[in-house]
Amino acid sequence: MNSVDTMGTSSTTDAPYRNLCTDCGVSRTSNPKRCGEVCQFIKPNYPDLESKVHGRTRDPHRPDELHFGPFKQMVRASLKVPLQGAQWTGITTRLGARLLETKAVDAVLTMTQDPNDAWRPVPILIDQASDMVKARGMKMGYAPLLSLLEPAIAKGYKKIAVIGIPCQVYALRALEKELGLEKLYVIGTPCSDNTTTENFHHFLSLISPEPKDITYLEFRADYHVEVRFKNGKKKEIPFLQLPLSTLPNDFFPLTCKTCVDYTNVLSDITVGYMGGQGEQWLIVRNSRGEELLHLLGDEVQTSAPGTAGKRHSAVVGFMKNVELAAGGLPLRKMPNWLRPIVGWLMPKVGPRGLEFARTRVEMKAIETVIHLRREQPARMASMVPEHIWPLVAPYDLKPNDQEIRKPLK
Ligand SMILES: Cc1cc2nc3c(=O)[nH]c(=O)nc-3n(C[C@H](O)[C@H](O)[C@H](O)COP(=O)(O)OP(=O)(O)OC[C@H]3O[C@@H](n4cnc5c(N)ncnc54)[C@H](O)[C@@H]3O)c2cc1C
Ligand code: SF4
Numbered sequence: 061m062n063s064v065d066t067m068g069t070s071s072t073t074d075a076p077y078r079n080l081c082t083d084c085g086v087s088r089t090s091n092p093k094r095c096g097e098v099c100q101f102i103k104p105n106y107p108d109l110e111s112k113v114h115g116r117t118r119d120p121h122r123p124d125e126l127h128f129g130p131f132k133q134m135v136r137a138s139l140k141v142p143l144q145g146a147q148w149t150g151i152t153t154r155l156g157a158r159l160l161e162t163k164a165v166d167a168v169l170t171m172t173q174d175p176n177d178a179w180r181p182v183p184i185l186i187d188q189a190s191d192m193v194k195a196r197g198m199k200m201g202y203a204p205l206l207s208l209l210e211p212a213i214a215k216g217y218k219k220i221a222v223i224g225i226p227c228q229v230y231a232l233r234a235l236e237k238e239l240g241l242e243k244l245y246v247i248g249t250p251c252s253d254n255t256t257t258e259n260f261h262h263f264l265s266l267i268s269p270e271p272k273d274i275t276y277l278e279f280r281a282d283y284h285v286e287v288r289f290k291n292g293k294k295k296e297i298p299f300l301q302l303p304l305s306t307l308p309n310d311f312f313p314l315t316c317k318t319c320v321d322y323t324n325v326l327s328d329i330t331v332g333y334m335g336g337q338g339e340q341w342l343i344v345r346n347s348r349g350e351e352l353l354h355l356l357g358d359e360v361q362t363s364a365p366g367t368a369g370k371r372h373s374a375v376v377g378f379m380k381n382v383e384l385a386a387g388g389l390p391l392r393k394m395p396n397w398l399r400p401i402v403g404w405l406m407p408k409v410g411p412r413g414l415e416f417a418r419t420r421v422e423m424k425a426i427e428t429v430i431h432l433r434r435e436q437p438a439r440m441a442s443m444v445p446e447h448i449w450p451l452v453a454p455y456d457l458k459p460n461d462q463e464i465r466k467p468l469k
């Protein structure tokens with residue numbers, strides 16, 4: 061079991077080695093064997109957990125549920141007064157603070173920064189609203205969030221909120237019943253292309269001669285990466301100009317190349333940006349998610365999300381590159397003279413708003429199938445849930461007999 065210091069951060073010991081693991085924290089608890097039952101990467105059962113959490117599974121006949129999971133409402137949103145230092149306007153941090161202010165929870169379990177490396181996530185239990193600022197901003201990498209569940213319960217906390225990425229939230233939901241909590245609020249963010257903090261530092265060194273001065277980075281929905289520096293300077297790099305083809309093949313671990321839940325379908329509310337066209341994007345999934353949005357009251361402004369452009373050809377182009385990369389071949393390179401022109405055109409004619417989010421979800425599903433088929437074909441049937449196949453069907457990817465999932469109990 062892990063200890064929790066007076067700051068509420070975890071002091072962890074080494075976890076047992078597991079193949080395909082993002083160190084969500086379960087393997088560091090008093091019963092690491094539970095990984096076999098609760099891990100997103102072993103034999104996930106989304107229909108079962110969706111039913112338990114939301115009262116129903118995703119309904120492919122409702123608009124966008126096949127792509128984004130069950131939901132009641134989707135909105136574009138921003139805090140009227142953005143929180144300094146947050147990744148976007150800070151809706152996630154503010155939700156945690158409001159839960160503590162209103163005493164709806166005893167503590168919020170989330171990530172703070174390592175004191176020696178602002179990009180490295182470290183789990184933290186926060187019980188004062190004013191301390192929520194310690195969690196704001198995106199960190200890159202993995203840290204054992206759920207290892208602090210047992211210490212939280214041991215401290216007598218019965219009402220908890222957890223802010224987590226999808227692989228952490230999957231395990232949390234699978235464990236939820238046995239935790240015996242009075243209340244659990246789950247605020248999820250989408251997640252894609254995570255990697256180790258070390259790999260991320262290498263990436264920063266490729267995009268700037270002063271990587272240590274970078275304080276902020278985001279892959280925006282307008283096809284640009286925004287980078288901010290300590291001295292207040294800002295740089296916007298079109299996706300096409302990123303040095304992605306020079307990254308080593310193992311830059312992204314197989315877990316993240318084959319992750320099947322981009323939008324955090326088991327959260328009560330997902331706080332992302334992909335469908336937000338420059339604002340945040342909220343997916344309110346159940347009544348607890350509605351309760352969370354209401355907690356923000358007038359602090360938040362919302363509007364209906366927009367959608368524009370067509371995704372098919374963008375996804376086909378991406379799939380060709382994934383096939384080449386998975387085969388160890390160099391990515392298709394566009395001539396340098398063409399890059400600025402296409403980079404300028406993409407935000408204007410490419411998929412935007414909800415269509416951008418659908419594009420990204422389909423791209424991720426395609427990556428899952430291609431990479432897992434190549435690297436661990438024997439795990440296709442157990443690791444690839446049913447909802448992935450209709451997402452990739454328009455691109456002629458179909459399961460063979462061995463890849464079709466046997467009904468799960
Ligand atoms: C690795 C990664 C990839 C992401 N990719 C996408 C994406 O493709 N599309 C999209 O719409 N959104 C993505 N997000 C979410 C997005 O970056 C924002 O966090 C989200 O939109 C919330 O913004 P905010 O201003 O409300 O967050 P803030 O108020 O700044 O709060 C951010 C919260 O996220 C937590 N957090 C930060 N880093 C980590 C981490 N490594 N592990 C676990 N928790 C963490 C923090 O502890 C904090 O509670 C990603 C997040 C991560 C961590
Ligand atoms: S990701 Fe979590 S549940 Fe899965 S093997 Fe690792 S520690 Fe266990």
Ligand code: SF4
Binds near residue numbers: 225
């Ligand atoms: S991409 Fe998926 S597997 Fe990787 S850290 Fe994010 S949620 Fe976890």
